Amino acid sequence: xxxxxxxxxxxxxxxxxxxxxxxxxxxxxxxxxxxxxxxxxxxxxxxxxxxxxxxxxxxxxxxxxxxxxxxxxxxxxxxxxxxxxxxxxxxxxxxxxxxxxxxxxxxxxxxxxxxxxxxxxxxxxxxxxxxxxxxxxxxxxxx
Numbered sequence: 001x002x003x004x005x006x007x008x009x010x011x012x013x014x015x016x017x018x019x020x021x022x023x024x025x026x027x028x029x030x031x032x033x034x035x036x037x038x039x040x041x042x043x044x045x046x047x048x049x050x051x052x053x054x055x056x057x058x059x060x061x062x063x064x065x066x067x068x069x070x071x072x073x074x075x076x077x078x079x080x081x082x083x084x085x086x087x088x089x090x091x092x093x094x095x096x097x098x099x100x101x102x103x104x105x106x107x108x109x110x111x112x113x114x115x116x117x118x119x120x121x122x123x124x125x126x127x128x129x130x131x132x133x134x135x136x137x138x139x140x141x142x143x
Contacts, residue, residue, distance in 0.1 A: 002136075003031040006104040008095050008125075010038055011064050014110025018140035019071065022108040025138075026080055034102055035072060037064035037086035038094050061086060092128035104135045111141040 007022035009015045026033035039061040068084040075082045
């Protein structure tokens with residue numbers, strides 16, 4: 001079924017749900033799991049970083065990387081094939097680039113149920129990915 005599963009993760013609650021669903025699917029399908037963290041360095045985040053002395057992107061990046069490495073270690077111990085990668089940039093562009101590069105069969109992303117400033121500035125990541133990716137997309141939602 002799905003041999004190469006890509007999970008987009010940014011540390012949010014919705015991406016954590018996507019992470020767990022991707023893990024379950026990788027176990028079920030005995031496929032490769034690619035955990036992909038995107039540190040948003042465009043739109044509102046870029047403005048916030050430029051305005052303050054605090055390294056917001058660095059702190060966010062470390063949190064994402066550490067979380068993904070912890071999960072990958074546990075999944076490796078279970079015998080799953082897991083890779084992790086974290087990049088900075090526009091989520092839709094970076095996710096699409098990596099999905100195409102690694103030949104994803106399935107992309108699992110989280111759903112953000114409420115309108116946000118980031119959504120207004122950048123548009124819907126899911127909508128952009130639907131237009132650009134040849135693979136199936138699972139949008140994981142909270143209840």
